[in-house]
Each structure stands twice: as structure tokens, then as C-alpha cells.
Amino acid sequence: MTAPVYENTDVFAYGLDAADPLRPLRDEFLFPPAPSGAPAIYLAGNSLGLQPRKARKYVQMEMEDWERLGVEGHVHGRHPWLPYHEQLTDMVARVVGAQPIEVVVMNTLSVNLHLMMVSFYRPTRERFKILIEGGAFPSDQYAVASQARFHGYDPKEAIVRLMPREGEDTLRSEDILEAIERHGKELALVMLGSVNYLTGQAFDLREITRVAHAQGCKVGFDLAHAAGNLKLSLHDDGPDFAVWCSYKYLNGGPGSLGGVFVHERHAHSPQLPRFEGWWGHNKATRFEMGPTFDPLPGAEGWQLSNPPIFQLAALRSSLELFDKATMAALRTKSDQLTGYLEFLLDRLPAGYVSITTPRDLKQRGAQLSLRFKGEPKRLLQRLSAAGIICDFREPDIIRAAPTPLYNTYLDVFRFVKALEAHALE
Template structure:
């Protein structure tokens, strides 16, 4: 299927129906103007060309209209988050009323845990994969403390077996069988940031619900990368950021999913704010809190329009490309990277990301035996932008909207030289 030569890589790019989208992004170069091979979309996505125009349009409307821009701007600011909803819902496989763009990821995680982590004296524990992104673990530990529980007792780590790199679903089943009556929440990263392993979301959700636990997912490395099908999966909630695969800019807003079965559940606790209040009476400041139905009801404050303009820009690119097409290319592109790494036939290289394309997105995590960050520094000097994670892993993520097969081929050539 694949061939280890530049001619083949260029042929793949010529036949790629999404190849022209590369020209819609600003690609980094070094101080001398030489193009860099950018394989770090799993950390920060590249800027779409049109993003500057989208943001400039809002700045012009602010200058022209002042406060009246809330209603008179070309894209009025009052309902601005609604311009993002349908596209975002497609990307995460949800119904529009289940999705809202708001806040940032860890803020949203805390807000969701206020509602969906409801511990009792006996059923209070939280399950998370052992190598979850640190911010998630910090949030969960602080929630346990807030509710009067010892984090060391209350946080259960789902971890790989001795000598392995990936988590096995059977081991999660064992945890639930032994402690399910004490577990209140399964909070799992849908696609692990370190290993790149994509977990079986539906099986995890069904397992959690079997033991009457709430189930949530962190899609920071999933949204825009894999299709989580959140509504069908049946998760209670999910949170994600938009600055990685969704290319919305550093520190941009996150997204939130609340399954429709919770849309009007008044029994759920929530930390409320005025933007989650009934739109018809929001500006009549004398009313008691009347939450909007669905995910919108968890909003706190009026949204930052400039950040949302950048998100709208990127989502418009996704709409044009079609997420199914993006995913198809992603599987081929990452498959080619895997093939070329195997062709190196180097015993110092170990791909810890699953080989099964259904169990990963575009990222491959490359473990380098007897290497340290100095190796990654050499690779960076060779013109490759990737990501180093201690103690010995380089994360490489060919993003299908702007990376090419030639990028992947050239990366492996430079890696080979550094090796």
C-alpha cells in the first residue's frame, strides 16, 4: 500500500482531495524564511488565513457600533455563540442543544463536576486513566478535597499493566467490579495526551452506568481529531479545548457537552451565571434564575467575541472540508507515518500509540530508548516542530487539514539523520 520514497509521497498529495486546504493555513518558517515541518497540532493548531479577517471584522464593528454591536454587528454579539453550535455539534457527534462553546477546559470541567459529581459518604470515588493530563487530575483532586475526601483515597487510577504502555479495558472492568459501589464518577480523557490511545467511549459509558456512576470525557485531544459520537455514546458530559486540532488560537475558549437527558434536570447542582438564564428575560434584572434548556444553561458570562471569531473561522474550514473526509485522510496520513517509522528498523524506536487505527487519532507517540530532551533539541534544529514529553517520548501529530504526505516523509528523513 505505502512506499518509502518521495515520489510516492508527492503522488499521495496530488491525489489528496483535501490537499488544497493546506494553502488556507499560515505555515511556520525559521528565522531565515525556510519552511518548518510542523507536526505539533496536538498542542497548538495553526492559524487559518481567514482568521485575521474574522477578528478584524469584529474590531471594525466594535469601532463602528460600540455597545450597539450586540445587536447591530454583522454577526450580532448577543447570540454569537449560537453561530458555532451546529458545526461544533457535528465535530463531537452531538445534538445542537447538547453543545455550547464557553470558558476554558478546566473551568468547564469544574462546572461539570459541580453538577455530575455528587458524592455520598460511601459512593464518592473518581476513576481516571493514570497518565491523564495533569490539569484534569488537579481538578479532580481539588473536587475531592472540596467534598471532604482524601484525594489519595478517592482518586482511582486506571493504569497499564507492568511493562505495558496502554490501558486495557478489562482492567477498568476489574476496578468497577471491585469498587463500583464506591465510585461516583468515571472521568476519562477520550484520547490520552501522552500515549495517543483513544479509549472505547461507548463501552466505558455503559460500564459506568451499569454501576450507577456518572461518566464524563475530556476531549482535549479528541475534538477535531476523532469522532467521539457523544450523543450515541451516551456520556453524561464532556469538555474540550479548541486551540489544538480546532485551530482557534492560544488559550481560546473551550466546548462543553451535556447529554439531552439532563437538559431540564432541576435536581442537578450547578454554579449559575446570567448568560445561562432564559434569553427572554435575561436583561430584566429582577428575575430569579431560570436556566436555559440544554448545555446553554451552564453558561456563566457573556462570551469573548474575539476568541469566538477565531473559532468560527476554523469551524468554517472544517465545514468546507467535511469531518468524515478529514478523518479518512488522517487515518491514511498517520498510517504512512507509522509505515515509514517501521521502515527505519531501529530498535531504539518504539511506537507506544495503538497500531489499530480505531484506537488512535492522528498522533503517534514515539518512545526513544536511552534518549533525553537533547535529542529532541537536535530534531528541532533540523527544522521539525514536534513535542517532547518526559521521560523519553516525542509526540508527532500530522494534522490532516494542513499537513501533507511529503511532510511526513521529510520528517522521517530528518529523524533518521538525527538518529
């Protein structure tokens, strides 16, 4: 494939935006104001996505039904609350490349990760280890360590941590696969983030799953930085489970509900150990209030409690936009946005910035992690004062994520021009 030909001019950026078929979707979001009063250049969708314009309307609709109907809203609301989460199922399935029976919106990410490990981390004397990234998000590290302790194992012995080679920022694919094969007979679970939160590196989920399953391991993925970012194919890739949050690229709002994928081959396995709750019980007999749990088939069978409707309503407003855009089109634009950003960054003064995220498009999503010469926290403050919102992660990384649903090529151009002004001071 021929590499795109980019130009370092605002006229070129305007031209790309004018030709962008997804450009109208930008108007479906609300932007925080810059100090000038203009909309900010928002490059932090990898941390918290923007508010869809319809989120307020959808939440207000449920507030009105609560006021108007009280408890009857569960059945007689405009969008009845009892089956409300089912409105999101097909849309979520399309976002993550799954069958509807394989997904459900529920809980938050770390809660769901623990629920999945109850079922899929079943250690034995011979096979008790969990393989994770050494640089995994802290909550994932805490979760796997606490699960190992819960089963009576010392995390120092039970956790296998993947580390980059000396002098490198990211993991090599061949090193991940080699570690799985080397430790395979001891591994009960391979549990990786599909996109590393710090480096922005994306992993080959299909190949990791294939190699891990060949070793007899269960496989799970944390999709916090992948859902709504990468074009996923969970059903075809075949991991046993995956979990994600919806407040980043999925724009569900702060602390919004997460999601779960359980592969279809486990859909009709009521014998799988799990923590049980009444919302995972057979819908036909749920309100008979019987004493024996009868799990729903598929991912719904892992539900515990009825979900918060206002959060579902806000998330629905965003998922409708994903359906309108399609993940294939979003990924195409995302690759072009990060490619343009990379092109512009490479033209800044030598030594000013380095990109720690892989340059291979197959190994990244919307986020580029940047290491700057000087004091990155002070630079972040200057960017904020100029109406450009990124974020900082210790020890020295500024993350910038041009998000295809609402960012433009001109956003990217103006961001780098602000960096250039700082570099030339």
C-alpha cells in the same frame, strides 16, 4: 480490510498528496517559517493548532464593529455579539457528534470540568469515588482531587487511578472495564480523557459509558485531544458530560475558548445542582435582571458570563473548515497519515525508535508518541533547526501529530528522513 501498501519514496508521498481531496485545505492555514524561510513541517497541532488564514479577518471585523458601533455592536454588528456564540453551535455539534442543544462554546477546559463536576459529581457515603487514568493530564488530576477535598474526602481514598500493566505503556480496554465493574458501587463518577495526552491512546467511549452506567456511575470525558481529531458520537455514546479545549486540533488560537457537552437527557433538568451565571439564564427574560435564575435548556444553561467575541471569531474561522472537510473525511486521511508514518518509522535502524501509541487505528488519533534511543531533547532541537516542529513530554517522549487539515504525506516522509539521517550518524 486490506492493509494499505506504502512505499518509502518521495515520489510515492507526492502521489498520495496529489490524490488527496483535502489537500486544498492546507492553503487555508499560516505556517511558521523554518530557518530556511520555507514553511515549517508542523507536527504539533496536538499542542497548538495553526492559524487559519481567515482568523485575522474575522477578528478584525469585530474590532471594526467595536470601533464603529461601540456598545451597539451587541445588536447591530455585522455579526451581533449577543447571539455570537450561537453561530458556532451547529458546527461544534457536528465536530463532536452531538445535538445542538447538547453543546456550547464557553470558558476554558479546566473551568468547564469543574462546572460539570459541580453537577455530576454528587458523592454519597457509599458512592464517593472518582475513576481516572493514572497518567491523566495533570490539570484533570488536580481538578478531581480538589473536588474530592471540597466534598470532605481524602483524595487518596476517593481517587481510583487506572495504571497500565507492568512493562506496558498503555491501558488495556478490558482492564478499564474490569476496574469500573470492580469499583462500580463505590464510584460516583468515571472521568477519563478520551485520548491520553502522553501516549496518544484513544479509548472506547461507548463501551466505557455503557459499563459505567450499568454500575450507576455518572460518566464524563476530557476531549482535549479528541475534539477535531477523532470522529466522535457523543449523543449516541451517551456520557453525561464532556469538556474540551479548542486550541489544539480545533485551531482556535492560544488559550482559546473551550466547549461543553451535556447529554440531552439532562437538557430539561433545572433541578440539577450547578453554579449559576446570568448568561445561562432564559434569553427571553435575561435583561429583566430578575433575582431568580431560570436556566436555559441544554448545555447553554451552564454558561456563566458573556463570552469573548474575538476568541469566538477566531474559532469560527476554523470550524468553517471542519464543516467543509467533514470529520469522516478527516479521520480517513488521519488514519492514512499515521499509517504511513508508522510504516516509515518501522524502517529506521533497529532499536532507534519505538512507538508507544497503540498500532490499532481504533485506539489512536493523529498523534504518535515516540521514544528514541539517546537524548530526545537534543533530537528535538535538531529537528527544530531543520524546520520540523514536534514537542517533548517528560520523561522521554517526542510527540508527532500529522494533522489532516494541513499536513501532507510529504511532511511525514521528510520528517522520517530527518530522523533517519540522525540515526545513521
